[in-house]
Amino acid sequence: MTSTAKIEQNAVFDRVRPPYGSVLDLIGETPVVELTKFDTGRCRLFIKLESQNPGGSIKDRIARSMIAAAERDGRLSKGGVIIEATAGNTGLGLAQVGIPKGYRIVLVVPDKMSREKVQHLRALGADVRLTRSDVGKGHPEYYQDMAEKIAAETPGSFYVNQFANPANPLAHETTTGPEIWQQLDGDVDAVVVGVGSGGTLTGLGRFFAKVSPKTEMILADPAGSVLAPLVKTGRLEQAGSWTVEGIGEDFVPPNADLSLVSQAYTISDRHSMLAARDLLSKEGILAGSSSGTLLAAALRYCREQQTPKRVVTFVCDSGNKYLSKVFDDFWLAEQGLAERQQHGDLSDLVARSHREGGTVFVGSDDTLLTAYGRMRRGDLSQLPVLDGGKLVGIIDESDILARVDGNYQGRWQRFEAPVRSAMTSELHTLQASQTLDALLPVFDRNEVAIVFDGDEFVGLITRIDLINHLRRSR
Numbered sequence: 291m292t293s294t295a296k297i298e299q300n301a302v303f304d305r306v307r308p309p310y311g312s313v314l315d316l317i318g319e320t321p322v323v324e325l326t327k328f329d330t331g332r333c334r335l336f337i338k339l340e341s342q343n344p345g346g347s348i349k350d351r352i353a354r355s356m357i358a359a360a361e362r363d364g365r366l367s368k369g370g371v372i373i374e375a376t377a378g379n380t381g382l383g384l385a386q387v388g389i390p391k392g393y394r395i396v397l398v399v400p401d402k403m404s405r406e407k408v409q410h411l412r413a414l415g416a417d418v419r420l421t422r423s424d425v426g427k428g429h430p431e432y433y434q435d436m437a438e439k440i441a442a443e444t445p446g447s448f449y450v451n452q453f454a455n456p457a458n459p460l461a462h463e464t465t466t467g468p469e470i471w472q473q474l475d476g477d478v479d480a481v482v483v484g485v486g487s488g489g490t491l492t493g494l495g496r497f498f499a500k501v502s503p504k505t506e507m508i509l510a511d512p513a514g515s516v517l518a519p520l521v522k523t524g525r526l527e528q529a530g531s532w533t534v535e536g537i538g539e540d541f542v543p544p545n546a547d548l549s550l551v552s553q554a555y556t557i558s559d560r561h562s563m564l565a566a567r568d569l570l571s572k573e574g575i576l577a578g579s580s581s582g583t584l585l586a587a588a589l590r591y592c593r594e595q596q597t598p599k600r601v602v603t604f605v606c607d608s609g610n611k612y613l614s615k616v617f618d619d620f621w622l623a624e625q626g627l628a629e630r631q632q633h634g635d636l637s638d639l640v641a642r643s644h645r646e647g648g649t650v651f652v653g654s655d656d657t658l659l660t661a662y663g664r665m666r667r668g669d670l671s672q673l674p675v676l677d678g679g680k681l682v683g684i685i686d687e688s689d690i691l692a693r694v695d696g697n698y699q700g701r702w703q704r705f706e707a708p709v710r711s712a713m714t715s716e717l718h719t720l721q722a723s724q725t726l727d728a729l730l731p732v733f734d735r736n737e738v739a740i741v742f743d744g745d746e747f748v749g750l751i752t753r754i755d756l757i758n759h760l761r762r763s764r
Contacts, residue, residue: 312390313386322470322602325569328573329589329593330589330601331594333598333599338466338602338605340606341605345379345383346610347578347608348604348607349379352380353383355457356384356458357372357384359456366393370448371446373448373449374398378408380487381407381416382411385411389415389416394417395416395417398440399419399433406611406613408420427540438451453543454545458487459489462492462497467494471501476501479600479601481505481506481601483510484510484580484584485511486543487543487546492546499550508555510554510557510586510587511554511555512538513556515532515540515556518555522554535612536580537580555586559627560627562579562582565585565586566585568585570609576610577607577609578609579612579616580606581609587603588603636726636729636741640748640749643748644674644748651674652664654675657705657706660709661673662705671686672750680747681717682713683710684714684717686738694707722742738750
């Protein structure tokens with residue numbers, strides 16, 4: 291064996307260890323990767339893959355820390371109930387750590403969280419309570435207020451309160467910080483973080499203040515959050531709204547020591563999503579929306595530097611939790627976050643353009659079961675019927691129901707009937723050149739708008755599409 295081959299073999303076996311006693315033993319000690327496919331100016335940019343934790347996010351660290359602290363001081367005893375308000379990942383960490391220990395987990399989650407996170411939580415066995423994401427602190431349906439109320443009414447419960455729990459920043463001060471310090475050979479010029487609960491900022495800020503006073507803490511904040519403007523101006527502004535999950539706040543969490551921040555960047559949802567997608571396409575790293583915010587801010591910081599620096603940021607969680615959002619072209623278009631050519635006509639409202647290959651459709655010879663399956667998979671209520679690229683009809687849920695309803699005997703045969711037996715073939719169509727006013731009579735007839743450009747089928751417009759357009763046009 292050549293010396294090169296021996297070195298490569300040793301490098302592989304350095305990552306191979308004996309079996310672990312529990313999946314919880316895999317929390318922490320996550321790898322760091324240098325990003326080489328981005329323009330980082332004079333700097334070197336590293337990214338710590340917190341997505342490699344067993345729960346898929348950096349929040350596994352604080353979940354283990356906060357549960358252990360509560361057990362030590364008696365706030366959490368055998369058979370207790372753990373209650374928390376969470377954007378998803380802290381809840382996943384709490385369930386990952388708490389359920390094997392025999393605790394019941396109740397989580398209050400804002401309704402803007404991705405479907406994958408909610409499904410993951412419920413699959414773990416957590417009791418998930420969805421609440422409104424469009425209300426602020428002090429409202430009874432605000433997720434933190436709601437969780438606190440549930441805890442007060444639940445005997446034997448422990449309200450985690452990650453936003454003020456000192457075991458949260460302690461986890462990063464004692465594990466995440468020392469790991470970065472060791473992995474980067476004690477040479478770190480800047481750490482780029484976001485703030486959800488504030489634990490990462492405060493814990494890392496405290497650690498690096500002790501071991502490396504030169505290390506700057508850089509805040510990456512979604513546009514609409516109050517934190518970056520507060521750092522820049524000293525004024526607490528009114529919060530807006532943002533799509534990125536897990537970071538950004540409409541208040542300053544008690545755990546967030548903003549005095550540690552040297553510089554703050556406000557990042558739009560569009561740039562966050564683009565950065566997350568670029569991270570996958572350029573570096574092969576699948577990361578979530580908040581990681582896109584951090585990466586976008588880190589790249590801005592790097593490109594502004596006049597001297598070489600070593601900068602580190604995070605993949606806060608895995609992009610597997612956002613496949614139906616960040617990595618769904620149609621969802622991005624619906625949210626107005628995609629770079630999409632605008633025509634200034636009704637075609638701009640078509641979420642799934644036939645021109646771009648986005649239309650979900652059936653043929654007239656397909657079965658009703660096929661049509662039903664495509665509606666379910668696409669979360670759609672109606673489908674255009676196309677034969678040879680030509681629109682010949684439209685079929686919706688009520689058409690299928692009317693055709694298959696009846697006695698149980700023969701029901702499956704009715705599902706095997708062709709789409710043409712149930713579709714509507716007398717179609718009222720609109721031209722793309724018509725105005726928005728032309729949509730209202732269509733919706734008044736409880737129909738979906740069928741849009742053509744001359745003889746070319748463009749796509750469908752629903753009420754939700756119109757609402758999305760009006761929301762984006764404010």
